[in-house]
Amino acid sequence: MTDPRTGWDAYFRLPEIVTEGDAALPLRGRIKIIGGTAEDNEADGLTEITVGGAGGTPGPPGPSGSDGSAALVYSLVNMSLSSQMTLDTPSGSFTVGQLFYVTETGMALIGVRFYWGVPNKDIKVSLWNAANTRLQTATVSITAAGIYTAYFTQALTQGAPYRISCWQTDGVNTSRSSTVTGVVPQRPFFVNSGYVIQGSDRYHAGDAHPDTVSGSDLYLLEPIFGTTGGAGPAAALDGLIARLARTGDDSPGIWDCEETDSDAAVMGGASGTTYNVSFRFVGVVETKHYTGGSNDGSYWQVGGAPATDLQGPNVYKLEISNPAQTYYLNRGTGASAVAAIDFQKTVPITAGATVTLSAMSVEEMDGQFRELSHSISVAGITSPAQPDLGQWIVVQVQGVSV
Numbered sequence: 001m002t003d004p005r006t007g008w009d010a011y012f013r014l015p016e017i018v019t020e021g022d023a024a025l026p027l028r029g030r031i032k033i034i035g036g037t038a039e040d041n042e043a044d045g046l047t048e049i050t051v052g053g054a055g056g057t058p059g060p061p062g063p064s065g066s067d068g069s070a071a072l073v074y075s076l077v078n079m080s081l082s083s084q085m086t087l088d089t090p091s092g093s094f095t096v097g098q099l100f101y102v103t104e105t106g107m108a109l110i111g112v113r114f115y116w117g118v119p120n121k122d123i124k125v126s127l128w129n130a131a132n133t134r135l136q137t138a139t140v141s142i143t144a145a146g147i148y149t150a151y152f153t154q155a156l157t158q159g160a161p162y163r164i165s166c167w168q169t170d171g172v173n174t175s176r177s178s179t180v181t182g183v184v185p186q187r188p189f190f191v192n193s194g195y196v197i198q199g200s201d202r203y204h205a206g207d208a209h210p211d212t213v214s215g216s217d218l219y220l221l222e223p224i225f226g227t228t229g230g231a232g233p234a235a236a237l238d239g240l241i242a243r244l245a246r247t248g249d250d251s252p253g254i255w256d257c258e259e260t261d262s263d264a265a266v267m268g269g270a271s272g273t274t275y276n277v278s279f280r281f282v283g284v285v286e287t288k289h290y291t292g293g294s295n296d297g298s299y300w301q302v303g304g305a306p307a308t309d310l311q312g313p314n315v316y317k318l319e320i321s322n323p324a325q326t327y328y329l330n331r332g333t334g335a336s337a338v339a340a341i342d343f344q345k346t347v348p349i350t351a352g353a354t355v356t357l358s359a360m361s362v363e364e365m366d367g368q369f370r371e372l373s374h375s376i377s378v379a380g381i382t383s384p385a386q387p388d389l390g391q392w393i394v395v396q397v398q399g400v401s402v
Helices: 232-237
Strands: 010-013 030-034 046-050 085-088 094-102 108-116 121-129 134-142 146-155 162-168 176-180 189-192 195-205 221-226 241-244 246-251 254-257 260-266 274-286 315-321 324-328 338-350 354-360 391-401
Touching: 094 221, 108 121, 108 134, 108 162, 121 146, 134 146, 134 274, 134 338, 146 232, 162 221, 195 221, 232 260, 232 274, 232 391, 241 260, 241 354, 274 315, 315 338, 324 338, 338 391, 354 391
Parallel strands: 010 030, 134 391
Antiparallel strands: 030 046, 085 176, 094 162, 094 195, 108 146, 108 221, 121 134, 121 162, 146 391, 189 195, 241 391, 246 254, 260 354, 274 338, 274 391, 315 324, 315 354
C-alpha cells in the first residue's frame, strides 16, 4: 500500500521492526526506514531498502528457507548483564511482572526466566490470567545476584492476556531496572514465536496480581515457551514416591507394613551443570530421631544417621549421588507420632546424578495408629488415594535454577 505522503510502499519506525522474525513477513515493494545506522544513513537520515519490484507484479514464491532458531534475541533479562541497564533493589514488598499474550495456537508456557539482584532469598514466580487468578507458581532460591529459571507447564490461549511475576517471599526487597540506555521497543512489541510483550512494567503491592503500570521501571523477567516440560531438567524427578503399604494387623494401634520401598530417577540437564532444584515433600509419616548432621528444627535433616532404636519409627530419606548427600525427611522426637508433612527445600543436583527417594520400616511395623489411618489426608494428592492406610512421601518439583 503506497503512503500518499511519501510515495513509498510502506514505512516503519526502526524500533518496530527490530525483531528476529522480520524475514518471515510477506513484505513486497520498497520500505523506508526512519533512523538507520550511521553507516547506512544518507544525508537526510533515511534509508531505502528494495525488497521487490516497486509496484510490479509479485513473482512466484521462492523455495522454503531453513527453520530459524527459537531462542530469544531481544531479551530484557540478557540486558541485565550488560552496561545498558542500571539495576537496583528497592525496599518494599512488591510483586513485579510482565503482561504478554501469544498469537499462535497450541503454545504452552514451560517456565519463567528472570534476573534477581538480592542474594539468599526465595522468589515466588507465578503465572496469572486476565481474571487475576494464579494459574501456576514455583519458588526459586536465589544464592547470588543473577539469572534464574522457574519451571512449570500451562497451556496458553491464543490472544488472551497473561502476566508472569516475581515476588520476594520475605517482602523486604524487589528487583528492577530504573534506567536503560539500550533500545527498549515501544509496546506492544512482537518478539518471536508468536510472543508479544504488552508491558514489562507491571507491579502490585504484596503477593498479588501485578496490574499497576509503573511507567518508569522495567522488571526483568520473560516467559519460556514450549509444548512439553513442567520441571525442565528435573522433570524425571517430579512425582517420585515411597510408600509403605499396610499388610496386616500386629497389635492394637500398630499395623504390619511393607519392609522397604524406593523410587529413583536421573537428573537431566547440561553435562557438568549443577542445578538448584526446589522440591515439595508431602506425605504421612512417623517422625524419627537422627544423630549428627544438621536440621532446620522441623522435619528436614541434612546428613547424620538414624538413631539406633531398632524398634523405633521408620526412616524416610532422599539420596543424591552428585553432589553426594543424604537428606532425611521425617526428623522428630522419635516417639512414633504420625504426622502429615508438607514442606519445601532446595538442594543442588548435578546433571546425570541419580536421585533416590526411599522408605524403610523398622521390624516391618509402620506404627500408624488405627484411628489416624482414616483421618490423615493431604489435599491435592491423588496418588496414593487419600486417605491412605499406609505411610508415604511424594516429591514434587517446584522450580529449577542454575
